[in-house]
Amino acid sequence: MLYKDDKQIFEYFVEQFPKEGCGLLQNKKGKLYWIPCENKAENPEEDFYIDPKEYIKASLSGDIYAIIHSHPDTGEEPSEADIKASDFLGIPYHIYSLETMKKYEYIPKKLRTPLLGRNYEFGKYDCYSLVRDYYENLGIILPNIPFEDDWWLKGLNYFDELFDAFGFVEVEEPQEHDGIILQVYCEVPNHCGIYLGEDIFMHHAVYRLSCRESLYSGWRQHVKRFVRCKEFI
Secondary structure, eight states: OBOOOSHHHHHHHHHHTTSOOEEEEEEETTEEEEEEEOBOOSSTTTOOOBOHHHHHHHHHHSEEEEEEEEESSSOSSOOHHHHHHHHHHTOOEEEEETTTTEEEEEOOTTOSSOSSSOOOBTTTBSHHHHHHHHHHHTTOOOOOOOOOTTGGGGTOOHHHHHHHHTTOEEESSOOTTOEEEEOOSSSSOOEEEEEEETTEEEEOOTTSOOEEEETTTTTGGGEEEEEEOGGGO
16 A cells, blocks of 8 residues: 555554564665555564565565564664664664554664665755765765756756766667666756666666666666766776
8 A cells, every 4th residue: 555654554453452563664666655565474473474475475566665564562762673773784674562552663783875865856856866876885986066947948958068078988789887868858858866777777777766667667668878987888
């Protein structure tokens, strides 16, 4: 179900009492979906275990944004086991306490600046900053430049000029790590992303979470250019 707020999750966890309730938040095309799961733990009043089949099924149709579970009779702070599991998996843990009716979001240590699941904020977390941060993780530095407000309505062609200036070359067929420049209902290119392979790309659309998505879910028609960094030629 499309995730709206914490109320629906709390209600589900109350129904599961005295067991720990559990589930997943899935990032699908930039929107969050709540997937309740059955607790398969041997001692469900003290622990939780999600069937790997449910996890894999959710992973095949989106990205796992967070693993969620309840603390039926303790506070919302993560246990040592919660912290270790979250750090090992590299996935946030959201913990809902039925005792305090509060939530705690634990971010694993390995997620310094996560690329997926970002909230959109123009100039800070947008399509270009996602591409810039992706390449920075590969040791390729693109400039952090201030874009004018509504620049695409002013005929400014930031993306073509920027990628050309930094040694990217246009290619016919994309491969992993290639940049994608898109022109979406506009007179100039106004969106960009990263090709990940198998027709999947990563991008951050306006007012959505950053996510992975198939090019053939409506985006392929807007692709203007695939561009490859000189380091990968």
